């Protein structure tokens with residue numbers, strides 16, 4: 342079985358990607374304290390770039406100091422961060438044909454910053470953090486829109502090949518498109534068009550600054566997997582609005598922090614116990630793909646086997662496949678597959694990488710244990 346299509350080039354907007362393998366955004370915790378880029382982060386991305394991935398999507402970069410997950414998260418909320426980010430992008434571009442996207446976001450309802458209380462479309466208590474976010478006024482929403490546009494424009498100035506809005510996983514932009522976290526009755530709530538407005542406004546304003554040749558893509562919540570949350574039918578209708586507005590690609594995802602309460606469904610990163618659990622957003626991709634038009638579909642979620650990835654592409658269910666956890670274990674996984682070793686990713690999708698985030702830079706705990714054993 343060959344994996345030819347997986348290693349054939351594809352396009353997102355005007356940008357050529359050397360193969361169909363995308364590194365899905367993965368928070369690395371490797372920024373210097375308070376968000377600038379240093380050696381640690383550059384080396385991490387250098388390793389990924391050398392490993393054969395066609396398009397690397399950065400970990401979630403914050404558009405606002407109050408919207409950060411940790412002091413070791415990269416930021417682009419002011420110009421002082423541009424020079425470090427530029428060095429990172431240049432290092433990745435040293436590897437021929439590797440492209441990199443900046444993912445920009447804000448923690449919203451799930452915010453945990455010690456100085457800046459969380460904000461959201463509606464004041465609904467977060468059951469994980471125990472905090473109740475402050476409801477944003479219309480004026481404040483306009484300020485947030487500008488922060489996204491400014492950070493997106495900075496990513497363009499840094500030399501990134503494209504920008505991805507983080508509108509998934511219970512963070513601020515996804516709070517607007519979920520009925521669980523958006524109970525507003527102004528122009529930002531009440532119906533799907535209004536709930537999607539913030540995404541459309543960011544896109545329009547950013548597009549004006551960066552032009553048509555710089556792709557604007559989106560990681561889009563399509564389901565919350567909680568009672569009263571966003572359901573797939575509405576998620577698909579939101580995606581249709583997004584496609585019509587001119588986003589260059591959609592990476593559908595789902596699940597918020599609270600999805601994990603009382604269930605083993607650790608969305609967005611499902612624990613995979615058997616091959617049946619793999620490719621867990623395939624049904625969403627199949628439903629969405631016929632409506633995509635010029636916009637590309639990047640499918641994420643439990644993709645570990647290059648043969649099934651090839652099949653997904655061949656069947657026309659997605660344009661690109663996207664991988665997060667397996668690249669923490671094997672940053673050179675695409676190279677391995679391309680060299681002819683098409684055994685599945687070694688990652689066991691156990692989510693030990695999530696736990697590692699609590700104490701330091703994100704890493705695969707299993708890989709580290711094996712490396713330690715080898716050294717003994």
Ligand SMILES: Cc1cc2nc3c(=O)[nH]c(=O)nc-3n(C[C@H](O)[C@H](O)[C@H](O)COP(=O)(O)O)c2cc1C
Nearest residue numbers: 365366367368400401609610642643664665666694
């Ligand atoms: C440690 C870790 C950090 C993550 N950080 C981000 C992030 O910054 N932005 C994002 O959109 N998704 C993030 N995700 C979710 C992944 O991008 C991806 O959607 C999910 O893990 C499913 O893909 P996988 O099965 O290939 O891991 C993260 C996942 C993990 C495991």
